[in-house]
Amino acid sequence: MAATILVVEDEPAIQELILYNLRSAGYIALCADSAERASAMINDVLPDLVLLDWMLPKMSGIDFARLLRRDARTKSVPIIMLTARVDESDKVAGLEVGADDYVTKPFSPRELVARIKAVLRRRLPEVSDEVLDIGGLRLDPTTHRVTLSDEKEATQPREISLGPTEFRLLHFLMAHSERVYTRAQLLDKVWGDHVFVEDRTVDVHIRRLRKALEAAEKDDLIQTVRGTGYRFSTRCEVNAS
16 A cells, blocks of 8 residues: 655655655655644644654744644654755754754655655555565565465465455564554554544455465464454464464
């Protein structure tokens, strides 16, 4: 699934350049020309990454980054600072408030996109377009296909049919293999933090996902951790079922 990137930049020419290159790279790109407008947009849609200019009207980018890191809802959203400041002390200040990377102006659009991909790959692997191959399952986010891989067999890989929600759920769990997530966390990460549905909705889709994987004898990769939630794991644990 395409990552949503919020560009907070007040110079129209730079806005246009960044938005064009982000959309050409397949991202969903939103734009705000001030911290105040960005805050309102984030209240409606939580982005996967914020590209934040240092010099903004009224509230600076560095102060806005501090606010994002103090808010429980946005504290883990990756931030890349974009600025003409080149002094080492400025870079250190940007990183100390919680920025994940620091890009100086003028910049190469290709380098900027590469930096964004690197941060997303590191912080949010579930929005990356990298192919995942774990436990005999191969998930390709670009083609939206899940196949059963077997290095011993020379036959064509067997495709496993999944609904869109089950695909997103599997993608997230595979991207964070071995980590346990509660139902509430999965609702936030897979459905979105502004989607209000019951926790048991996760159970329904987990059952559908397991049923789809059962024909390939891979349903045991989706494990229930009693009293906690779910995980994707190739290990057999006594407390999982």
